[in-house]
Structure formats: C-alpha cells, structure tokens
C-alpha cells in the first residue's frame with residue numbers, strides 16, 4: 307500500500323450516533339471509515355478487509371467487542387485495535403487490553419482525545435509499514451545479525467534478549483517471541499533504556515505518544531502481556547520489574 311492511499315478505519319459500534327460522530331472526526335483527519343453496527347459482521351469485515359485501525363465497542367448485537375478482539379488478534383497479530391468502553395465498565399477495559407487491544411477509550415470522549423488516540427495508532431502502523439518498505443522483503447529469521455552493539459543494524463540487545471526494529475522481531479534465548487505492534491514498541495523502548503525506571507505516565511508519553519490521566523491500565527496490561535510472553539514465572543518477574551511507587555524497568559541482570 308502506498309502512502310498516497312488514505313487510511314481506513316473500521317468502526318464497530320451499534321450506537322449509530324456515536325459511530326457517525328467518530329466518522330465525522332476521522333474525516334477531519336482525512337481518514338476514511340466504515341461503520342458496522344453488528345458484532346458478527348464487524349468481525350467478518352475486519353478479517354476480510356484491510357484496515358489500519360479497528361475500533362470496537364464492547365456491547366454489540368451478535369458477538370461482543372471483546373470476543374471480536376480475541377479472534378481478530380489471533381488472525382491478525384499486528385492489527386491496531388482500539389476498544390470503546392463506557393465509563394462504568396472498568397472490567398471491560400482491562401479485559402479488552404488483556405485480550406490484545408492496543409488501547410482503549412472511555413465514552414464519552416472528547417474530539418481531541420479521539421483524534422490523539424487514532425493518530426497514535428496510525429503513526430505506529432505507518433512506522434511499521436515504512437520499516438518493511440525500507441527492508442524490501444519479508445523478514446527472515448536467519449538474517450538478523452547477532453551483535454552486542456546497541457542499535458547496530460537496527461538491533462537492540464540486552465543479554466539474550468534481542469529486538470530488531472527493521473524486522474520487527476524479538477528473540478529471547480534464540481526463541482522468537484510474537485508481539486503485537488504496541489507490545490513491540492514498549493519492549494523496544496525499555497530495551498533501549500535498560501535499568502532505567504519509568505513511570506506509567508512516562509511510558510504513555512514515550513510509547514503511546516500521549517499522556518492522559520486515568521489511562522495507566524493500558525501500560526499495566528501491556529506490561530502483563532509482555533511478562534506472559536517473556537518471563538519464566540510471571541508471579542516473580544525477573545526481566546520487567548515493578549519498582550513500587552514509581553513504575554517499571556527492564557532489569558538487565560535478569561535477562562541472561
């Protein structure tokens with residue numbers, strides 16, 4: 307897909323007024339969007355077509371947004387997914403993130419908030435597409451040079467944890483770790499700054515590109531997801547550690 311093509315967003319939302327409002331504000335950003343008011347149709351459309359971002363309401367006729375998120379994530383690991391939840395449903399929010407959403411947005415939301423979140427996701431999608439374009443061919447596991455120099459050949463290494471930006475690949479102890487694009491960016495950021503402690507709001511700033519209060523669940527859930535994929539024992543994480551009262555750090559001594 308060339309850069310000249312407009313971005314496309316799928317809005318799966320059964321409250322048509324909200325869906326149309328989102329559509330209007332996406333149009334202001336020069337983004338095309340389709341609206342789907344039914345869960346099953348939304349899932350089918352998201353699987354069949356190519357959208358840069360899928361926005362999912364939770365309560366939907368047919369399949370709910372959380373189930374769509376789970377199934378979509380299985381089929382399209384790199385699909386950008388944003389969950390729309392109501393203010394009262396904290397469980398949905400956390401569950402959505404645990405199931406693989408990149409971010410969530412609480413209804414009602416402001417135009418600025420909506421546009422900031424959409425821009426963040428699209429920026430990530432474009433950065434990934436650009437890296438692949440520069441590369442010119444599909445990622446090949448054997449082509450990642452092993453190099454301990456930080457960021458040499460687009461690699462960041464901490465112990466046996468290797469993050470390759472160009473190929474969007476993570477290997478730990480020579481095993482490939484499959485990450486969503488946001489998980490990748492978070493891990494990449496932590497690996498570039500080993501042993502530094504970052505607060506949740508600093509991580510939101512650096513990885514998500516915005517910092518609205520009340521969104522630290524997004525960080526927590528992504529940390530949990532990374533731990534599930536990297537740590538031997540998530541109850542006692544050695545690699546991504548919690549620094550109580552402050553935030554998180556990548557513990558270089560734990561990556562061996």
Ligand code: CA
Nearest residue numbers: 320363365366
């Ligand atoms: Ca709904």
